[in-house]
Amino acid sequence: MDERIHEHAAVLVNWSARVSEGDNVVVSVDEGAHDLAVAVAAELGDVGANMSVQYDSSEVERAYTKAHDGEFEESTHELALYEESTHELALYEESDVMLRLGGGRNTSADADVPPTKRQAAMQANQNVREAVMDTDWVSTVHPTRSLAQQAGMAYEEYQDFVYDAVLRDWEELADQMAKMKEILDAGSEVRLVKEDTDITMSIEGRTAVNSAASVAYDSHNLPSGEVFTAPYGTEGEVFFDVPMTLRGTRVQNVHLTFEDGEVVDYSADAGEAVLGEILDTDEGARRLGELGIGMNRGIDRFTDSILFDEKMGDTVHMAVGRAYDANLPEGESGNDSAVHVDMITDVSEDSRMEVDGEVVQRNGVFRWEDGFEG
Template structure:
């Protein structure tokens, strides 16, 4: 076994999930992820955890959804399992990144709504999602398998404490701020309120309210969004590539939208429910190990020189106790490249210009 796989498992179990002896752990394993699943299982055994392993397959899910009548149950049997666990680990990968492309949009929406309670229960765990480099993901990234492996491990096997310390500077600024404004060229000028919200220093560990490995972003839950934003980074949603997305906001809601390719997919997402037309997240990428786009949101949204906004569900970690944020059955991130002709302001003060933060040597006010 590749030594990097074992190191990945160690980081996942110890730094990210913080597994302790006696913890009840659910491990969901996608197709093509056998080696990492073995390494994680070994690490969990060494730590005295109690493990239930689930099999996850996009092709199996496709078959199920295409055969269903759209009257989905609430998944109470799965809910009972998740609610009884302490830790949840998802290992993503798969054989075919487009396996779900021909599942009817209405069926997807019905299934997503029915499983909302299960998703919420997963988020209530010490939950971490990671990815094992597979050939299908390398192909989607337009990279050789060997080069893709190196890319993935550069993003994952980092000094996470050092990155957490740097990102804490941005968290402090956002926590103290009231309004964020993002300006990119002549196509994006959007403002949003962050007053009363708590930013998450997403340092790839549940200790930092972070549920992704790799991570490397600082995010918060904006509201009262006004203006227009364009996303120039192509992303795959529901098995289809969507490019050149434009969203126009009034009173916090998307009132106009367009896309240069597969606009219908964007429309299906925004029509999921009322919350799908409002923002649930503003995130700023800060992982220096991610240096290219790979058409995978787990990596692309963490890339330095990017900002992403997500329509749909807001995360509880960003909200004051007792306050509800935006509710939705979806949470869909869209990414903008801010490496040139851009500025990110908090309460009128420039925090990042052309991808460079104000505490960095190359920053120009």
Template structure:
């Protein structure tokens, strides 16, 4: 076995999920993630954890959703109980076909997501972490050779996370103290309030309320959004290729959009889908190109992403629910050229370089 797979598993179990002896763990394994699952199982056994292994794939989900009549049972008790009784969920992605769900109707997906809100809440209340094992289908989706894609994945995952966490803490402090963020770039001039929010220093560890490996972003929960934003980084949303989506905001809500029909489907999911749940700023310089995978692309240094839908509780004051929705869909804009990010009028990032980095120009 490639030693990097073993290292990936160790980072996931020890640094990211902080698994301890006696923890009850759901290990969700995609078809192409077998080798990583073996390495993770060894790590779990070494720590005396109690895994339950599930198998998940786009093909299975497609078959079920296309055959169903769209009248889904709310909160299926057996699935809810699985997550409600788990300490952690480790999701190992790596399917055979990245577009397996492309022909599932958007309305079916939305109805299914809404019916499973309590299941999703139980899942989110665990120490969950998502990662992927490099597969040929993901390499193809990224437009890379398999060999090059493996190098890319491990460059992003096997980092000095403590050092990166220290670097990102400076941006977190600025966001925590700030009242307003403004993003300006080609086709974008949007402002949003962030006062009384707590930014998450997303260090790929549940200790910092960070749940993705790789990570490398700082995010918060904005509100009161005004203006317009264009998302030019190409990506696949619900099996549909999207790029250059433009959203127009007024009083915190999307009032108009320009883009494919799938964006409209997402916006129509529920009231919260028309509001932002997240402002995220990518800082992982091990991710140096878009790969059509949100797990990587939203952390790419020199990008900013805004998410329609659900806000994360970690960003909110005690007792405040924040934006609630059955969806959380990220859209990404490139900040590497002719752009700036301001916090309370101070330019913190210009043309992809942060104020504290070499190459920043006032």
């Protein structure tokens, strides 16, 4: 086994999830992530944690979802298919940590699942997702041939790319990102301007997260390398020019228009139907739940994987849907939704980001970096 797989597992268990002796840990293993799961199991055994393993397969989920029959409820116009998975809910309510090991065989496995069925399944399992969010959860990915193909890279090239992003000096990067967190925490309004984009978002009272790939930083992705907050009161328009795959469908050149914090108009050159499906999931799906600023310059190309692409330096991403509690004052509820879908815009050229009228990033360069032009 590639030694980097063991290093990946060690970072995940010890730095990212901070697993302790006696912790109840659920490991969700995608079809192609077997080798990483073996290495993670060894790490958990060394720590003395209790492990439960779940098999996570898009193809299996597709078969189950497509086979379900149901009828529309006239009163709600929703598809009555699913009951809450109380047995799965009980598992996560008794868990301290959840480790999601991605790496499937087919990145478009569920592309033909009807939107109504997909939405019904997500709504029925909202409580399960909430229970997962209450754990010290961390999501990572094992490099597979399907992901390499999606990224347009040779398999060995893609392996190098993944491990360059994962096996980093996270403490050093955390120190760099703390500068952006400080600016956002003190700010009231963010404005982003570039071609086809002029959007403002309120952030007053929010707490930004220094997402340094560890639950100790309220960060739940490995790799990470972003600073994010929960905006509200969004006004204006934004153009997302980084292609992505959403629900198995290629989506390109998304344009959203906001009024009074809500999407009132949308378009996409490709995948517009899927975009509409997402925005129609529930009331919260038309509002922003996240503004994220990519700061991981170890990620040097787009790979059509949100786990990597949204962390890349010279990018900004926004997510429609659910806001994270870590960004909110204690006792306050942010935007609520069954979805949280990120979309990315490239800010490497002809762009600026302002906080309270002061430029903090221009053409991808932060004001504390060499080459910044105020």
